[in-house]
Amino acid sequence: MSSCGDSFRTNGRVNTLGTGDIFGENEKPELPENGSSPEGGLPFSMSRRDVLDSLKDRGFRFDHRKGQNFLFDGNLLRALVRDSGVSGGSTVLEVGPGAGTLTSALLGHGCHVIAVEVDPILVEHLRTEFGDSELKVVEADALATKNRLSEPLLSALPQGEFHLVANLPYSIASPLVCMLVEQCPQMASFSVLVQREVAERWVAGPATREYGTSSVLLGFLGEARIMRHVPPHAFIPAPRVESSFVRWQRSWPVPEVPKGWMALVRECFQGRRKSLSRLLGKKGVKSWSVTGVEPGTRPDQVSPEQWVELAHICLAANLDDD
Helix, strand or coil, rough: CCEEECCCEEEEEEEEEECCCCCCCCCCCCCCCCCCCCCCCCCCCCCCHHHHHHHCCCCCCCCCHCCCCEEECCHHHHHHHHHHCCCCEEEEEEEEECCCCHHHHHHHCCCCCEEEEEHHHHHHHHHHHHCCEEEEEECHHHEEEEECCCCCHHCCCCCCCEEEEEEHHHHHHHHHHHHHHHHHHCCEEEEEEEHHHHHHHHHEEEEEEECCCHHHHHHHEEEEEEEEEEEEEECCCCCCCCCCEEEECCCCCCCCCCCCHHHHHHHHHHCCCCCCHHHHHCCCCCCCCCCCCCCCCCCCHHHHHHHHHHHHHHHHHHHHHH
C-alpha cells in the first residue's frame, strides 16, 4: 500500500490525494484486513458471511478466470458510488456485479441498474436478492470476442444517457471500456475498479512509459482521473495486484473525429519506437504540418489532439489517391 499523500495523474498532470491511498480527501473509514465490513456496514441487510454462505449453498465457487473478486466493505462501496458522481435517477451499467454489493449501493443511491453477469449462479442470486427493485439482470458475457461487444450487452443498453460503474473483471477491463467509449456516445462517464497498471495507462500523458492507445482515446474524448487506490486485502478473494478506481467523464459536446482515427493510432503504436516519417510514409503520407510534431517524433510523443490532426491528414491523402 502506498503512503499518505500518494498522487494521481489526470491526462499527464499530477495531482495529490488528500489522505491515504484507498480513500479520498477527508474520508478514511476503517478497512478490515479480510475484506469484511463492520456490523451492519454492508449496503443491504445480509452480512458478508450470509452472502458467502448463500452463494455456497447455491453451488457457487470462485473462478479466477472470470475475475471474481468481491467487495464487502460498506464504507468503501458507498465511497465508490460517491466517487462515480452518478446521481439518483441515473441509469447505470454494471458489468460483473458478482455478489451484488456494489449493485446494492447503487440502488440505495437511487440509480436504475443494468447488471450484466455471465455466471448463472450469481444471476440467480441477484434476481432473488433484489427482486422487484430498479435492477435489470442480463445473463450474458459482455464481450462476444476480445474485439467485439456482445449482442446481449448492446441490446440492454438504453438509447439515452447512461454511466458505467463497476468492479470490472481485470481480463476484460481495457477492451470493454475502450469499445464502450468508442461505440456508445450515450455513455456519459465510466467509474470502474481496475488493475492499477491499467488505470495508470488510462490517465497517462505523452512521452511517458505508460502512454498508449487507450491514453489517446480517453484523453481526446474526455478526461480521466484516478480517484483512489484499493489494496488487495479489500477484496475476497484477494487479487495479486493493487487496484485503482478510475473516473472518466466524456467531453461535451462530443468531439468530432475522422473515420478510422483510432485504427491509425493503434497501427502506429505497434512501432512506438519508430519515427512518424517512417510510419506515415508507409501509408503514402510524405509530408504534413502539425504544430509540435516533427518527422522524427515517435507515436508515444504525440498528444491526442495531434493524433486527430494526423488522422485528418491521412484521410485526405487516401481520398486524393482514390
